[in-house]
Amino acid sequence: MKRYFQDVLVLARKDLLLELRARDTVPAMLLFVIAAFVTFHFALPSQSSDLAAKGLLWVALVFTALLGLTRAFVAERNERLLDGLLLAPCDRSAIWLAKGVAVVAFLAIAEVVALPAFSIFFSGVDGATIAGAVLADVGIAAVGTLLAAMASVSRARELLLPLLFLPVAIPVVVGGVGASVVDNPGRYLGFLALYDGVFAILSWASFEYVVTE
Amino acid sequence: MITARGLSKRYGSKRVLQALDLTVPRGGFLLVTGPNGSGKTTLLRICAGLATPTGGELEIDADRAAIGFLGHEPLVYRELTALENLDLYGRLYHVPERRERIGMLLERFGLWAVRNDRAGSFSRGMLQRLALCRALLHGPELLVLDEPYNALDTEGAALLDRELASLRPERTFLVATHDPARLAPLASDRLAFA
Numbered sequence: 001m002k003r004y005f006q007d008v009l010v011l012a013r014k015d016l017l018l019e020l021r022a023r024d025t026v027p028a029m030l031l032f033v034i035a036a037f038v039t040f041h042f043a044l045p046s047q048s049s050d051l052a053a054k055g056l057l058w059v060a061l062v063f064t065a066l067l068g069l070t071r072a073f074v075a076e077r078n079e080r081l082l083d084g085l086l087l088a089p090c091d092r093s094a095i096w097l098a099k100g101v102a103v104v105a106f107l108a109i110a111e112v113v114a115l116p117a118f119s120i121f122f123s124g125v126d127g128a129t130i131a132g133a134v135l136a137d138v139g140i141a142a143v144g145t146l147l148a149a150m151a152s153v154s155r156a157r158e159l160l161l162p163l164l165f166l167p168v169a170i171p172v173v174v175g176g177v178g179a180s181v182v183d184n185p186g187r188y189l190g191f192l193a194l195y196d197g198v199f200a201i202l203s204w205a206s207f208e209y210v211v212t213e
Numbered sequence: 214m215i216t217a218r219g220l221s222k223r224y225g226s227k228r229v230l231q232a233l234d235l236t237v238p239r240g241g242f243l244l245v246t247g248p249n250g251s252g253k254t255t256l257l258r259i260c261a262g263l264a265t266p267t268g269g270e271l272e273i274d275a276d277r278a279a280i281g282f283l284g285h286e287p288l289v290y291r292e293l294t295a296l297e298n299l300d301l302y303g304r305l306y307h308v309p310e311r312r313e314r315i316g317m318l319l320e321r322f323g324l325w326a327v328r329n330d331r332a333g334s335f336s337r338g339m340l341q342r343l344a345l346c347r348a349l350l351h352g353p354e355l356l357v358l359d360e361p362y363n364a365l366d367t368e369g370a371a372l373l374d375r376e377l378a379s380l381r382p383e384r385t386f387l388v389a390t391h392d393p394a395r396l397a398p399l400a401s402d403r404l405a406f407a
Binding site for chain 2: 007010075080081083084085086087
């Protein structure tokens with residue numbers, strides 16, 4: 001078990017180092033989410049409620065995550081680098097977990113900027129929204145990483161990932177919006193935690209079959 | 214070490230390997246030859262564990278940690294330096310005395326001076342040398358090499374000749390090449406695809 005987590009750490013560190021060098025995913029996510037807020041700010045009528053704005057916050061977060069996920073396996077897809085990782089004697093689910101950790105890190109960075117920006121453009125975010133975002137990040141990373149790996153081996157990957165990801169992200173939007181707008185968000189946060197658990201187990205167990213040729 | 218019976222591989226409707234039988238004993242050196250698209254690379258990918266056969270049986274008496282694979286791509290991250298790439302693989306293979314082993318290989322393959330340069334700045338020949346370092350890093354028992362001389366200059370090819378000759382007595386080899394004459398003295402058996 002210790003060896004498994006050592007492998008995850010090594011692989012996640014590699015992904016973070018690659019992003020630090022290339023800087024092509026996080027800046028794009030940041031620009032996208034801010035641009036989305038600016039667009040929504042002008043698109044929403046001035047008398048719109050906070051509830052509508054909270055809904056748009058979650059739409060923006062899910063599409064920002066989608067942008068990050070489309071880049072998740074770019075390094076491995078180019079020049080078949082995934083082969084190099086598959087050859088290594090580590091459990092193949094460690095590749096999924098490490099990539100998921102990197103995706104969570106990128107989403108967290110995007111949200112550190114996005115949530116205060118949302119407060120400026122619309123209204124403040126409360127603790128339940130932040131808790132919802134943290135739980136949503138885990139679920140998005142769990143299922144999104146698996147789907148990104150599936151899409152990365154397809155020729156129509158740019159089309160395939162949104163088609164696969166958006167339907168399974170609907171519960172994240174439902175849970176996130178619910179946690180953001182109701183007085184007692186516990187039920188929705190519990191729903192997001194359940195989503196995380198179910199999809200993490202499914203993705204962990206099925207990753208090996210997704211990447212096997 | 215490798216035994217295949219009736220090995221087949223299809224990609225959709227395209228049949229790449231059909232009912233292939235082969236045996237490579239421990240310490241053997243199988244030279245695989247044939248024209249482009251004849252199935253050499255597919256066979257090597259299956260033996261390295263990168264692809265699964267669609268038919269037949271394959272037994273390999275070595276786990277993933279004991280296989281060194283060199284394919285058409287160098288399998289190194291362009292944004293990482295030569296040292297960082299080998300360190301990544303060294304950690305994943307849990308290579309003992311990793312730093313010393315990496316240093317020794319970089320020195321041997323003439324890459325020590327550029328160890329801190331990003332792989333993206335390397336020529337194709339240098340990438341092939343780095344890929345050879347990667348494939349040999351964990352001291353594999355079974356070496357699966359697909360066109361190992363690809364892109365190497367005269368000096369690099371001579372270096373690889375010496376390396377393969379020194380490893381030959383204690384390793385098992387499965388090598389695909391378009392230049393069988395070069396490796397013929399080392400080979401114990403030959404498989405020619407039509």
